[in-house]
Amino acid sequence: MAPILFEKAKFKARRLLQAASQESASTPSLLTPSSTPSRPASQSSTPPTSQPSPPPSTNSDTPPLSSLQERLWNQAYDEVKANEPKLVEAYEQILSAELCRNDSPSVASRPTENEIGRTRETRYRQMQQLVQEGLDRTQKAASIKRGIDGGLQAVQGGTCRSRSRRRLGRRLLWTRGILSNPVTEARDNRKGIAYVLARMEWYWNLVSLLFNENKAKQSSAGLRVQLEKHIVQLYEKLLSYQMKSICIYHRNWAVVIGRDMVKIDDWAGQLSDIEEAEAAVQRDLEQYNTEQSKAQLRELTVAASAIEINLQDIHSAIQDQIQQLDKRHQDHADKQCLKDLRETDPRDDKTRIQDTKGGLLRESYRWILDNDNFQRWRDDPQSQLLWIKGDPGKGKTMLLCGIIDELEKDPNNKLSYFFCQATEARLSNATAVLRGLVYLLVVQQPALISHMREKHDHAGKQLFEDRNAWEALSKILTAMINDSSLDGAILIVDALDECKTNRHQLLDLIVRPTRVKWIVSSRNWQNIEEKLENTKHKVRLHLELNKDSISKAVDTYIRYKVDRLACHKKYDKETRDIVKNYLTSNADGTFLWVALVCQELAGPTVRKRHTLNTLKSLPRGLDSLYDRMIGHIGDSEDAGLCREVLAIASVVYRPITLDELKVLVESLEDFDWYELEEIIRACGSFLTLREGVIYFVHQSAKDFLLNKAFDQILPSGAADQHHAIFSRSLEALSETLERDVYELGVPGFPIDQVSPPEPDPLASIRYSCVFWVDHLDDSEPQAKVNDNDLKAQGIVHDFVQKKYLNWLESLSLLRSMSEGVMAVQKLEALVKTKEARQLTELLRDARRFILFHKQAIEIAPLQVYASALVFSPTSSLIRELFQKEEPNWITLKPNVESDWNACLQTLKGHRNSVNSVAFSADGQRLASGSDDKTIKVWDRAIGTCVQTLEIDQVITHLSFDPITNSVLSTDIGLLNMDLPALLPAINSRSTDATLRGVRQSGWGVSIDGIWIEKDGKRVLWLPREYRVEESAVVGSAVAIGCRSGRVLVMKF
Secondary structure (H helix, E strand, O other), rough: HHHHHHHHHHHHHHHHHHHHHHHHOOOOOOOOOHHHOOOHHHHOOOOOOOOOOOOOOOOOOOOOOOOHHHHHHHHHHHHHHHHHHHHHHHHHHHHHHHHHHHHHHHHHHOOOOOOOOOOOOHHHHHHHHHHHHHHHHHHHHHHHHHHHHHHHHHHHHHHHHHHHHHHHEEEEEEEEHHHHHHHHHHHHHHHHHHHHHHHHHHHHHHHHHHHHHOOOOOOOHHHHHHHEEEHHHHHHHHHHHHHHHHHHHHHOOOHHHHHOOOOOOOHHHHHHOOOHHHHHHHHHHHHHHHHHHHHHHHHHHHHHHHHHHHHHHHHHHHHHHHHHHHHHHHHHHHHHHHHHHHHOOOOHHHHHHHHHHHOHHHHHHHHHHHHHHHHHHHHHHOEEEEEEEOOOOOHHHHHHHHHHHHHOOOOOOEEEEEEEOOOOHHHHHHHHHHHHHHHHHHHHHHHHHHHHHHHHHHHHHHHHHOOOOOHHHHHHHHHHHHOOHHHOOEEEEEEEHHOOEHHHHHHHHHHHHOOOOOEEOOOOOOOHHHHHHOOOEEEEHHHHHHHHHHHHHHHHHHHHHHHHHHHHHOOHHHHOOOOOOHHHHHOOOOOHHHHHHHHOOOOOOHHHHHHHHHHHHHOOOOOHHHHHHHEEEOOOOOHHHHHHHHHHHOOOOOEEEHHHHHHHHHHHOOOHHHHHHHHHOOOOOEEEOOOOEEEEHHHHHHHHHOOOOHHHHOOOOHHHHHHHHHHHHHHHHHHHOOOOOOOOOOOOOOOOOOOOOOOOOHHHHHHHHHHHHHHHHOOOOOOOOHHHOOOOOOOOHHHHHHHHHHHHHHHHHHHHHHHHHHHHHHHHHOOOOOHHHHHHHHHHHHHHHHHHHHHHHHHHHHHHHHHHOOHHHOHHHHHHHHHHHOOOOEEEEOOOOOOOOOOOOOOOOOOOOOEEEEOOOOEEEEEEOOOOEEEEEEEEEOOOEEEEHHHHHHHHEEEOOOOOOOOOEEEEEEEEOOOOOOOOOOOOOOOOOOOOOOOOOOOOOOOOOEEEOOEEEEEEEEHHOOEEEEEEEEEOOOEEOEEEEEOOEEEE
16 A cells, blocks of 8 residues: 555656746746856955945945944955855846846846945845845745645655554655655745845844944943954845845756755755854843943943032032022112112212311311320220310311221221211201211121111112101111121211201210210200210310310411412412411411411402401401401492302202202303302302302301391392292293103103213203292292282192193102102192182192102103003093193003092002001001001101011001000000011012013013003003003003903003
């Protein structure tokens, strides 16, 4: 039975082989690699091995730039070519033949050349093409071989069921092996080629992930070389497998069968070699990746340490920046506080006084340094006060200037001083004294500003200017005095007698026991002496009781002045001696008398030959000298002008400039600067000129004019002179004031950025702008002669109707809005005494107008024509009068009340509801308690918060003590506002950055919700009740949701 089965198997195999041979005969035969012509090896085109290339090029024949994958591929190709040159040559010939056959017939007919591509992509594509064509070509043969393999398996299964058959099976098994090898080899080849093609692409992409030539780590360089070597070997085997497969696909079928029968190609073995090469690469990869990971971990550790250090540095930098920003903010706030505090710089006042008096002569004050009283005050820690007193002209001011100079020579001395001057209102009140003292202390020791920053943060500049400024400043100075850094400090106040306002409060402060020393000077006034007598540890230095010392000092001063006169007037020795002897005999210890006589002798009209006669005409004593000077003025051709100038100088509230003088004296309108200076010099020695400002040479000169020479200087009385100044001021204001007088242009131009133009259109009317109402008040308007000023359609009525807004603009430019508020209130009070209903109603409306819009106008002067008008009631008289001034760029205006409501002022500051309010006994202060656990004290007149007290619980009831304004009775007990423990709370400015409005090109609302803006520029200030909570902008229409619950729509 077995032979029969064997014969059948052979017959079936023979038929299959014959069929395969007949089918393969129709395809071109490539019996050997040499059957296709090729170039010599030296002429064959091979890819460069030393120049890697970048990603695939669109032109396959143009060598691209290098890459790692290209280098490894080329290296593997060269290795195959070196190790198996015949194989590569055969492959390239097959490739060229196939490529030529696919071209046009004319190209195919030419001798076949080597068509191997120059780039990896081209060669890889060519190889894939040949592999696929080979697989397609052998597809049918492979199917036949699978059928033969099935038949052989059936024969083997049928011969292995008995022992005799097993012997026959062993013979058949060998025979089957021989017959099945071609089948299995073809199967293994097709299986292997599919695997190879897949692995080639995978390993190509793997290399790009594993290696980065620009970032190779030194620690893994050796492993990298080994890995590359194994990858090249793997590439080599993959290429070799594909080349052999391509050659097999193009060999004669009989040759392939013969090779497969004896397994010459051994495709399974080659695939096994590939897998072993892959395993080697895998092992290298694991080791390489491990080392790479370790290196990266080490780098990460180093990087983490560096990041930690950097983070610490960043944290420190952020902290430093925060501190710098905070310091910058604090510095800005400190500077603003100091700027608001400064009314005058006492150092500049000292310099001006010394220059006005002809300079400070050290020998004229040197005596006091050796004086027993002075040394006792200086050396005795218990001696708190040194009081220097004397009659006018005794040199008290210059004496204090000398003391200041000597004390300042010791850097350990902490010194502050102030010079009172009755001729200037801003330097003749107790509040100004404290402002000056505190200012100099803070300038010298900036840390002291902390004692007033809290209050200033709440109240701003009004802290130093409102009606409670004295209370606030006295507490600030007291806190500074109690600061340990000011132990042993020295405070000096000159001319207490020239402090006209609240002198008694200043004296009470001086005599209070403190840790500082005081030096004060004054005339021999009884009320001053009564106050200073209350000081236990004081030293009195009476100049009249130190005649010898004063006389010697005056003699020194005389020698100095005569020497200068002799040099200037070319005196001979005889004239010089006569002048000196006359002065010495008549000076009576009075520096001022000597200075005035020398000034007369130095006059341009006194020639050398006139010196002795002029000298003898000058009487002894100040009053006699002043009287003689008045007589001399009366005899001059400019007597009338001089009397007018002296009359003006005697009643004005501050020293005026030459420009302002021309406005107030009609007869001087056409005078130039030089002629005005001549007139001032013609006023005897009563006046002096410094930097264009007119001053009295001494307070005693003004006192003489207002007392002993009153009838000569003010024959019609002081009230008449005040009225003349009022009338001239109002006339000048009406002629000069106009809209946008500084040509700012932008409605929201901030006052902080305003600088007076050159020339300044307000220069000549600055005084008139601020003080015209005060002069009206002092002109006794109730007198019939001045009664018409305050009647309906009078000059005041006409001015308010036509120039009120212009005046408010100018007040803002002059930083004098507070004075403007008081002026309007004073003017309204004056008119109430008259039967002028129209003017009374107009001024009442004007007062409401300035109170309501004061803040907006202070911030930006031109808002008087924008915000102030737009947000005034529709029936406001001021709004109706100046309707033409309203901005025409607002086409749809907000809906506002028809009239001023009953609320005179809205006080803003509490964060929660207010539970209780109370007025002080004098009605000037208002206290409010709130759910936010604070009590705020307000200046009722101007609506400024002057003090905030932080309490631990809600206050529901409070009232002022009926006797004092410093004690509040509350439901938790009595609160003394003077106690340091209840200093005002720190102003916690909001840092909420929520966008409250819309900012865009065109119209919109500022981020803080306070301004309407046009192209980022502020144009319309919003009152508090119109402040923006939410807003929307469509084109030029702005809708505003207010905190009060209103919704406004405005179109611009």
